[in-house]
Amino acid sequence: MSEPVIAQKSPYPVQVEAEKTYYWCACGRSAKQPFCDGSHKGTEFTPVKYEAKESKTVYFCGCKHSANKPLCDGTHSRL
Numbered sequence: 001m002s003e004p005v006i007a008q009k010s011p012y013p014v015q016v017e018a019e020k021t022y023y024w025c026a027c028g029r030s031a032k033q034p035f036c037d038g039s040h041k042g043t044e045f046t047p048v049k050y051e052a053k054e055s056k057t058v059y060f061c062g063c064k065h066s067a068n069k070p071l072c073d074g075t076h077s078r079l
Contacts, residue, residue, distance in 0.1 A: 009076040009077075012033060012062050014060055016058050017055050021051050023036040027064070029043075063075060
């Protein structure tokens with residue numbers, strides 16, 4: 001399995017809306033970080049679905065190595 005591209009070594013703070021679905025980029029190649037734009041096509045990566053239960057700020061993983069995908073768990077500080 002190949003490694004994802006590190007889009008950035010910090011999380012993406014995003015104000016999500018309750019009941020809305022988001023698709024987080026898992027490959028790191030999307031030009032619309034942290035969300036998927038289809039750039040994973042031809043790779044083994046697929047976007048990760050995130051369903052917001054409430055409106056709030058969440059921190060999407062930017063390094064693509066979080067164990068808590070799609071959210072940041074601090075892994076970027078060890079890369």
